[in-house]
Amino acid sequence: MATSFNVGDMAVYPAQGVAEILGIETLEISGYTNRFYVLRCLDSEKKIRVPIANVDQVGLRCLVDDGEIAEVLATLRAADVVIEEPNWNRRYRRYVEKIQSGSLNDVAQVLRDLHLTRGDKQLSYGERRVYEMAMQLVVQELAVAQGHDEETVTTQVEQLLG
Numbered sequence: 472m473a474t475s476f477n478v479g480d481m482a483v484y485p486a487q488g489v490a491e492i493l494g495i496e497t498l499e500i501s502g503y504t505n506r507f508y509v510l511r512c513l514d515s516e517k518k519i520r521v522p523i524a525n526v527d528q529v530g531l532r533c534l535v536d537d538g539e540i541a542e543v544l545a546t547l548r549a550a551d552v553v554i555e556e557p558n559w560n561r562r563y564r565r566y567v568e569k570i571q572s573g574s575l576n577d578v579a580q581v582l583r584d585l586h587l588t589r590g591d592k593q594l595s596y597g598e599r600r601v602y603e604m605a606m607q608l609v610v611q612e613l614a615v616a617q618g619h620d621e622e623t624v625t626t627q628v629e630q631l632l633g
Contacts, residue, residue: 474526474533476508481615484521485530485573486604488611489513496520514611530573534616539575543613546579547631554584559595562588566601575612581605586632 476482480492490510497506498520507520508531521529535543554562566585569577582605585598594602606628614624 481534483532486571487512488608489615535575543575543579547583563597578605578608582609
C-alpha cells in the first residue's frame with residue numbers, strides 16, 4: 472500500500488533529504504493524467520514532483536519516529552565496527568547505494584563507517600563528499616523529527632561518533 476501524504480507534511484526523499492509537501496497537482500503528460508506530490512527540499516529550495524502512484528518505488532517516506540531515532544543513535548554509537556572492504560572504490564559504491572536507499576539507519580552506518588575510516592587514514596575526495604552528504608542527511612532528518620535546530624543535532628551526532 473502506498474504511503475499517503477497531505478499538504479504541509481514533511482517527508483524524506485532518498486539522497487535529497489527532508490522535503491515539505493507543498494501541494495498535489497494533476498498533470499497531463501503524453502495523453503495520460505497523473506497526480507503528483509509537489510515537494511520542496513528544505514536545504515536547497517529545489518522542487519520535485521513525485522507521481523503519487525510511484526511513491527513507494529521512489530522511496531518517499533515519512534520522517535523517522537522515536538523508535539527509529541533510537542536505532543540511528545545506537546548505530547552512530549557503535550565504535551567496534553570493522554570495515555571489511557579494503558578497496559576504496561567498492562566501499563564508495565556501497566556507501567552511495569546505502570545513501571540512495573532512503574533508510575536513515577543505512578545513512579547513519581555510512582556516516583559511522585567513514586568516521587571510523589577517517590580516524591585510520593585520510594579519506595579520498597569522493598569519500599569526503601559522501602561523508603559530508605551523510606552527515607547532512609542524518610542531521611537534517613533528526614533535527615526535523617526531534618524538533619531541534621541542526622547545530623544542536625550536529626553536536627549530538629559528533630559526540631556519538633566520538
